[in-house]
Amino acid sequence: MKFIFLISLLLSLSSPSVFAKKRLSCLHPEICLLMQDLVKNNSNFTITYPLSSTFDGHQLNLSLSDLKNIMDSEVIVLPPQEVYSFTRRIKNLANDSAAPKPLVIELEEDIITAGLKDNYAIKDLTSKERHLRAHLSSFGEVLCAAQKKIVTTINKHYPQASLVQKDCPFSAWSKDIIQKLQSKSPLLFISTHGVFNHLVKAAQQQSMDISFLSGHNEANSGNMQEVKKTIETIDKHLARDEKASILFVFDNPFQQERFLRLRPIQDKKREFYLVLQQEGDFNHLKDEKTSYLLLNFLNKLKDIFP
Numbered sequence: 001m002k003f004i005f006l007i008s009l010l011l012s013l014s015s016p017s018v019f020a021k022k023r024l025s026c027l028h029p030e031i032c033l034l035m036q037d038l039v040k041n042n043s044n045f046t047i048t049y050p051l052s053s054t055f056d057g058h059q060l061n062l063s064l065s066d067l068k069n070i071m072d073s074e075v076i077v078l079p080p081q082e083v084y085s086f087t088r089r090i091k092n093l094a095n096d097s098a099a100p101k102p103l104v105i106e107l108e109e110d111i112i113t114a115g116l117k118d119n120y121a122i123k124d125l126t127s128k129e130r131h132l133r134a135h136l137s138s139f140g141e142v143l144c145a146a147q148k149k150i151v152t153t154i155n156k157h158y159p160q161a162s163l164v165q166k167d168c169p170f171s172a173w174s175k176d177i178i179q180k181l182q183s184k185s186p187l188l189f190i191s192t193h194g195v196f197n198h199l200v201k202a203a204q205q206q207s208m209d210i211s212f213l214s215g216h217n218e219a220n221s222g223n224m225q226e227v228k229k230t231i232e233t234i235d236k237h238l239a240r241d242e243k244a245s246i247l248f249v250f251d252n253p254f255q256q257e258r259f260l261r262l263r264p265i266q267d268k269k270r271e272f273y274l275v276l277q278q279e280g281d282f283n284h285l286k287d288e289k290t291s292y293l294l295l296n297f298l299n300k301l302k303d304i305f306p
């Protein structure tokens with residue numbers, strides 16, 4: 001009996017250890033959504049949201065508690081440095097940490113290049129276009145490349161992980177958005193945040209930024225000149241062609257209210273308004289109704305351009 005017990009004990013000691021659940025740390029809301037989808041039915045991982053819910057993406061520094069939460073994870077997925085300037089600091093801390101070091105997955109030049117290689121006539125990002133890296137969630141192909149890199153890197157580092165590469169819907173969403181934008185031609189696309197201008201360009205439509213509405217000082221002389229110029233452009237566009245239409249995209253309802261005080265709606269059949277909350281809010285990530293920025297935009301376009 002003792003012999004059987006000793007054999008069983010030896011076998012249990014020599015057998016492979018159980019794969020301990022790994023914490024995946026995500027720092028960008030859209031990447032968090034992507035990772036949530038990847039691990040939804042995989043018990044080997046849990047998603048952690050190390051940044052406080054009040055974190056502002058424009059902050060230059062992290063609190064000590066945020067840093068600790070990030071470094072306590074086994075896997076850290078870093079967005080491009082244009083998203084958060086402190087990503088390099090996190091990478092250096094991970095490299096200098098005691099073993100076992102966290103696995104750091106950088107979503108940098110490789111996924112940007114892979115995502116944009118044959119799309120939107122953007123093969124190399126110029127200095128003017130590099131801000132697009134900060135809004136990777138508006139590029140369906142870039143999100144697909146990010147998903148592939150996350151899955152491949154984790155499975156290589158943790159062979160027992162069994163993380164499955166899922167079908168990537170983001171590219172199809174981009175194409176559907178382009179088709180919707182093409183359905184209203186000629187279209188002038190006006191937004192306070194030019195994150196979709198590459199799709200507007202692909203749809204061969206005209207775009208215009210009104211980022212001066214993003215602040216709280218539209219009444220100063222410089223901004224009032226911008227307001228005047230914007231209104232003149234809108235009026236000329238509508239007067240040029242009876243089929244011409246305008247699509248306004250605002251980051252929040254307050255921007256829309258401010259613009260409508262400056263120029264009230266004049267033609268409801270040709271002027272379309274929508275509010276599209278930009279990525280950057282961690283509070284809503286656990287809400288099952290929360291969706292990707294691209295899909296939100298596509299669904300709203302379907303509502304106004306059936």
